[in-house]
Amino acid sequence: MSILRISLLFALVAFASDLQAERSVEDEYKALLWKTAKIIHQYYVEEVHPDSLAQAAVRGIFNSLDPASEYTFNARTQLASEDPARLLNDRFYTLMQMAQAIDENAFYPVTADTLVRFGIAGMMEILDPYSVFLEKRNLDNFNIQTQGKYGGLGFRIQVVYPDSAIAVWSLVHDQTPAALAGVKSGDLITAINNTSTKGMSAGVAADSMRGEPGTSVTLTLERADRPTPFDLTIERREVQMNSVPLATLFPDGTGYIKLDSFQKGSTREVFKAIVELEEQGMERLILDLRNNGGGYLEEAVQITDLFLPRDCLVAFTEGRRIETAEYITREDALLRDTPLIVMVNHLSASASEIVAGAIQDWDRGLVLGTTTVGKGSVQQIVHIDDRAELKLTMAAWHTPSGRSIDKRMRKDSTLVRGYDKEFKTLRLERIVRGRGGITPDIEVSGRSGSRLDAQLSGFYNLNNQFFYYAREHRLKYPALTPDFVVGPADLAAFRAF
Template identity: 35%
Template sequence: MKTRSIKHRITNNTLIFVTLIVFTSLLPLMSHGQFLRENPRATVQKFAAMLEIINYYYVDTANSADLTEDAIVAMLKELDPHSMYLSKEDVKKANEPLQGNFEGVGIQFQLFHDTILVVAAVPGGPSDKLGILAGDKIITINGEDATGKKISNNYVMERLRGPKNSKVTVGIKRKGRKDIIDYTIVRDKIPLNSVDASFMVSDTIGYIKLTRFARTSLAEVKQALQTLRKSGMKDLILDLRNNSGGYLDVAIDLSDEFLDNDKLIVYTEGMRSPRTNYKSTSRGSFKQGRIIVMVNEGSASASEIVAGAIQDWDRGLILGRRSFGKGLVQRPFNLPDSSVVRLTTARYYTPSGRCIQKPYDNGTEDYYADLLKRFEHGEFVSADSIKFPDSIKYYTPSKRIVYGGGGIMPDVFIPIDTAANSKYYSDLFRKGLLNEYTIDYLDKH
């Protein structure tokens, strides 16, 4: 029976092969690569055929689903650094930081000597309400030992996060007590605030630190602006340092807060995505006061849209260091198994026509090594180390020169704090020795 089945497949394959010979002999002369490019179905069939061959003839067991996922990841890697694949399990994790909340117990934790250490309980969250404290050690979760080498960040999050109103019991070891304290925590929605800080730095100057462009960010900034104005704010410092971005529409709405009516904020354009302009309205609440936007090499995407619009319209000054240079638009495409491909479909351009995206011709590894190269080249300590060709010069309405080529170059350069960023300090930080010493000291005293 087995022999007949194999012989049957070989016969079918032979017929297919002969048919292909006859078919290709009728085609105009073209390369195999050209044929695949002009016939997308042929590419899909080629991939399906390869999976079939592996399933039938490979020496060991092969998982087609895993092979397909690996192939998708490798495929997207060849396109650009920001097109990406998210499995069904990863989609929710990736979206949570930008939704403005997640469901769980409300603690910040760190793994210390194979133990879950509570760094802080989120104010007003379920753990905070029960009296769980910074410095507490979680020894058990739902009666199961939660110590040792088996634990990881994923291990902890999988057990502590969960739907609202569900329960989890943790055993806490607290300094000064010999017994284990059991807490049954009712999970709830935990806010992820985008505004990290807002305060007055002088009688008339307010400061807002924005960490991400999430669904709740605009409302948080508006609330902060209102509070600061009541305190006498006339001018604003908007700190976008190390803000890696978020939603495009939130960046547009935030820019709208500061720009006069009918000003181009940003436009997007791609080979198969026609130009789309995004303009300001009359709704903004801070269109008159002076504004300074702070950026650095960790400011990307949505942060660069806001900084670029402010700079290009001479609305304010940009302070800091050249931003990251991420100006590619990703559009999510849902796949049949609920996984998602975030595919780059267009580029961002500032109002003056500058492309925010830095080059990625030399591959993903070289692309992400760019920041290290900037540091080694001296760009973080001296603006003089940055050379711009005339071809990437642009002009604002007041004839100020601004530069393209990737990222937003600030109007006023601020060097990196070398005392806090020396190689010695970086090694201590990377190895976790600073945290380890601090936690160990607090544990003993």
């Protein structure tokens, strides 16, 4: 076996710190970094050479050190082999030696878990944007987005200025623990379990309020109609989020369904909305997928099944190390002939593009809006240990006509078939292309924003006057109902505010 050579140059070298991590560098390395590297090498949608993967991990590790620390990692002086698995073992054994040398000799101590996590971050940098190493909060947030439930209180929050306070922006629905306990949109949360929220980020506040169902949290609230703050203790419960926030019928018989995400149960919500709209006399339907970043592939297939006949191809996936999979409709269409428009925009991605692409390819309806994100890749979750999981891109998906709409796949990838070719829809043989997202049949650009628009969509505007106006408006008009419609006088009053 060839002799391994490793050259490390440190600006300052001293004895290791007496500080010890809970697990040694070798333990952390084997449990997390090495396991992650093997999974990437085996299953990632495109082959990554062991040298590239190891060098990326080295760069990541050295990002955790002081700027004067340097390294030399010369793959040409190491084992040469045509066996990728043997190369991977060789390169990452060298990398473990490097990590141990850093742990033992670096003047500025770096904990074992920090070294390993920076190494993992380095590897993730050379993959596509959708492959992510998930730990703690990020893993919790991912589970909320896909499963649609969490242990908490059931409202959306936002930091508002000039108070630098955590505001209750809206309740998820009227049966959440917070709603049943009396929390109202417009409340300001000034403390969580007696800890002030002054200067606290929304992420930290959310983490503080989430927890195991059955446990309690105490909020200190300020309300516009209360002279002093008051405490409210709420028992956490599993909160189910709705993926269909709005379903309505316009006077001309047009039904409208807004679908925010593809989470577990989304198909059931869309099915229920369609049935209720049909009972009200719906003649045509708009399915709004704007700003929908995707979710579960299975939910996308089942929702498409509501509009296409049985045994229609919805999408197929291909990967380097996983079997090709086809996704077929299994039921008769709930809405087989009802005129259909699917709305998309530049934030519609993944599962949204699967639905829009299938509807377009089968000429079942028209796609309206702006070109979508172009995320034509499939991620799967791989368990690493009790603290972490890897969301890894393992395959590329294609619409029924055979086109891949992914923007980020490399052009030389064998998985992107016909990258620059034209494709035809399956019934009317209209021309569609397989690159750069789903191109709408009807291009409709969004209107340009104004300061008033920014205030009204204030979830992204920290200094939000609409929030404060709405708090006072509720006091003046306590009898307002959800069907209230803003008139010219209301807009004038808001502008004056």
